[in-house]
Amino acid sequence: MPATTSSPNGALLLLRQLPRIAGTLTFVLFVLILGQVLGAVLLPLAAGRLVAALTGVEAAIFAGLALLAASLVLDVVLDPIRSMVTARLGTAVDAATAQRTIEGALRPRGIAHLDDPKVADAIEQARAIGVGSFPPREAVAALAGLIPLRLSGIAAAVLLGWAGAWWMPLVLGAAWMLTGHWQELEIRRSVSAHSGEVAQLRQAAYLRDLAITPAAAKEVRLFGLHSWLVAGFTRSWWAGMTELRRTSINKGKHSAAILLLLIGHAAVIGPLAFWAAAGELSPERLAVALQAMLGLFALGFAGDLQWTLHTASAAIPAARTVGALTDDIPAPALPRLVEGLPRQEIRFERVSFRYPGDTRPVLDELDLVLPAGSSLAIVGDNGAGKSTIAKLLAGLYRPDGGRILIDGHDLAEYDLTDWRRRLAVVFQDFVRYPLPVRDNIGFGAVETPVREAELITAARLGGFLGIEAELPKGWDTPLSGEFAEGADLSGGQWQRLALSRALYAVRHGAGVLVLDEPTAQLDVRAEHDLYARFLEITQDITTILVSHRFATVRLADRIAVLRDGRVSEYGTHAELLAADGRYARMFRVQSAPFAAAEGNGHA
Numbered sequence: 284m285p286a287t288t289s290s291p292n293g294a295l296l297l298l299r300q301l302p303r304i305a306g307t308l309t310f311v312l313f314v315l316i317l318g319q320v321l322g323a324v325l326l327p328l329a330a331g332r333l334v335a336a337l338t339g340v341e342a343a344i345f346a347g348l349a350l351l352a353a354s355l356v357l358d359v360v361l362d363p364i365r366s367m368v369t370a371r372l373g374t375a376v377d378a379a380t381a382q383r384t385i386e387g388a389l390r391p392r393g394i395a396h397l398d399d400p401k402v403a404d405a406i407e408q409a410r411a412i413g414v415g416s417f418p419p420r421e422a423v424a425a426l427a428g429l430i431p432l433r434l435s436g437i438a439a440a441v442l443l444g445w446a447g448a449w450w451m452p453l454v455l456g457a458a459w460m461l462t463g464h465w466q467e468l469e470i471r472r473s474v475s476a477h478s479g480e481v482a483q484l485r486q487a488a489y490l491r492d493l494a495i496t497p498a499a500a501k502e503v504r505l506f507g508l509h510s511w512l513v514a515g516f517t518r519s520w521w522a523g524m525t526e527l528r529r530t531s532i533n534k535g536k537h538s539a540a541i542l543l544l545l546i547g548h549a550a551v552i553g554p555l556a557f558w559a560a561a562g563e564l565s566p567e568r569l570a571v572a573l574q575a576m577l578g579l580f581a582l583g584f585a586g587d588l589q590w591t592l593h594t595a596s597a598a599i600p601a602a603r604t605v606g607a608l609t610d611d612i613p614a615p616a617l618p619r620l621v622e623g624l625p626r627q628e629i630r631f632e633r634v635s636f637r638y639p640g641d642t643r644p645v646l647d648e649l650d651l652v653l654p655a656g657s658s659l660a661i662v663g664d665n666g667a668g669k670s671t672i673a674k675l676l677a678g679l680y681r682p683d684g685g686r687i688l689i690d691g692h693d694l695a696e697y698d699l700t701d702w703r704r705r706l707a708v709v710f711q712d713f714v715r716y717p718l719p720v721r722d723n724i725g726f727g728a729v730e731t732p733v734r735e736a737e738l739i740t741a742a743r744l745g746g747f748l749g750i751e752a753e754l755p756k757g758w759d760t761p762l763s764g765e766f767a768e769g770a771d772l773s774g775g776q777w778q779r780l781a782l783s784r785a786l787y788a789v790r791h792g793a794g795v796l797v798l799d800e801p802t803a804q805l806d807v808r809a810e811h812d813l814y815a816r817f818l819e820i821t822q823d824i825t826t827i828l829v830s831h832r833f834a835t836v837r838l839a840d841r842i843a844v845l846r847d848g849r850v851s852e853y854g855t856h857a858e859l860l861a862a863d864g865r866y867a868r869m870f871r872v873q874s875a876p877f878a879a880a881e882g883n884g885h886a
């Protein structure tokens with residue numbers, strides 16, 4: 284999963300990308316910037332003419348006033364337009380950065396890259412959280428301020444050379460540029476040192492979200508976390524920002540910079556004063572030269588503009604890193620799996636797997652066979668690797684060793700797009716989309732428009748039918764209390780919805796159904812109803828059922844017990860009970876309270 288190394292200079296990268304992101308807007312902005320610079324050039328010339336008028340050259344008054352008016356018009360009239368263009372360009376850059384990040388994060392066929400801390404960091408940074416909520420559009424605004432500043436500094440240098448002497452801008456310009464460069468280096472060092480380790484700001488963002496989003500609202504109140512959250516957020520935020528703002532300049536260099544600038548100015552003012560006193564420099568030229576000399580500061584350190592530019596543009600190389608994420612094998616290079624598989628079996632052959640960064644394998648040369656059209660329940664302790672099997676089957680991770688064979692075809696050698704359409708999976712941590720019910724179910728086959736009849740059939744099989752009738756807008760109710768006429772569901776209702784989504788996918792051609800703890804949140808009746816429909820649901824398809832409930836497990840044709848990364852027992856419910864191994868013991872433990880209750884009832 285190679286990611287190109289990111290360039291630390293986001294500002295340059297931003298400048299290079301601007302014409303590609305929004306060519307016309309960039310062009311307009313640069314024309315406006317030139318207008319602004321022209322205004323800055325005209326101002327000292329106007330002052331010169333006006334001084335000339337005051338000292339007797341009467342005709343100069345008109346030219347002076349005209350130049351002054353032109354300078355004001357360029358500044359006053361163009362400024363709001365420039366702000367508008369800058370804002371629109373900034374929005375375009377934000378959109379392009381977000382799009383690049385989204386595309387890059389979604390590109391790899393698996394999800395292992397999301398477990399890679401480097402990629403996770405780059406994603407955080409590209410989201411512009413890492414560097415203190417400075418979105419890239421602020422870098423565009425800083426750039427739009429910095430470019431005219433620098434150009435007007437160059438223009439001032441030319442004027443100083445013309446009005447004073449050719450060497451003056453060289454001496455003073457060099458002093459400003461050198462001192463500015465020292466500070467720029469400090470800023471860049473600070474941004475690149477801290478943008479990579481943004482733990483404090485990430486922590487602050489997490490605490491903020493805990494406080495303001497519904498997900499944790501219940502527990503935050505129950506545990507009385509209010510003060511803890513506010514104090515924690517404030518501490519992390521300021522710690523992060525202080526770190527980020529720490530652009531300390533070396534004291535020796537700071538003194539040298541002040542001395543250098545003092546010498547530079549003295550070297551210019553001295554001769555100007557001397558020449559003016561000696562009558563060798565006209566008052567007009569003196570006025571222009573002095574104004575231009577003051578204007579040269581624009582070549583030096585630009586404080587917050589530079590800081591914002593480097594901080595806010597840090598998201599640009601990060602987005603490039605994420606945007607450049609690739610798959611090990613480009614998807615188009617892989618052949619497509621034959622349609623309608625499996626017809627014979629799904630086979631895990633000596634499959635080993637450990638999560639990125641983990642040392643302990645979850646699966647260790649696991650062998651497992653599931654005949655097509657039948658159902659298999661997988662049982663095992665918490666953390667045994669049951670859900671991991673589902674993730675590997677969906678190609679979300681690749682095995683480190685061994686093969687997953689679909690009718691003899693190794694999944695690793697095929698384009699997964701078609702295979703994933705064959706899969707309908709309800710993960711244990713399925714997503715609760717805050718979208719209309721219709722979409723929540725329709726996501727099972729997103730490429731076809733949702734038809735009412737299919738929606739109803741899937742909802743009936745999943746046990747959701749009837750719940751929609753109680754919702755404010757029926758099938759079109761957004762499933763979140765945060766929307767007008769929206770509603771939230773109970774845990775069990777969400778589970779029925781997720782099941783309906785998977786069964787909707789089955790009705791659209793998915794031939795393998797994977798249910799990870801499908802009854803964990805169902806009430807007794809709903810669970811019973813599901814069992815009653817189990818045969819109808821799994822008819823003609825291949826089913827994998829992960830469950831801790833033996834009443835669910837025993838519905839399956841075969842059962843596999845997972846232990847130490849391998850299958851330790853395999854067979855029908857009756858066979859495994861007869862074998863009197865671990866399965867039989869677990870079954871007895873779970874059914875004991877019921878057996879006792881029944882016994883008491885009969886007594």
Ligand SMILES: Nc1ncnc2c1ncn2[C@@H]1O[C@H](COP(=O)(O)OP(=O)(O)OP(=O)(O)O)[C@@H](O)[C@H]1O
Pocket residue numbers: 398638639641645663664665666667668669670671672711
């Ligand atoms: N994304 C991940 N990154 C690192 N480790 C993970 C990840 N997901 C799961 N694990 C680890 O892999 C092991 C197997 O997890 P898995 O979810 O497959 O277990 P399980 O058998 O489904 O457990 P349960 O019965 O609790 O649902 C666990 O030790 C877990 O901590």
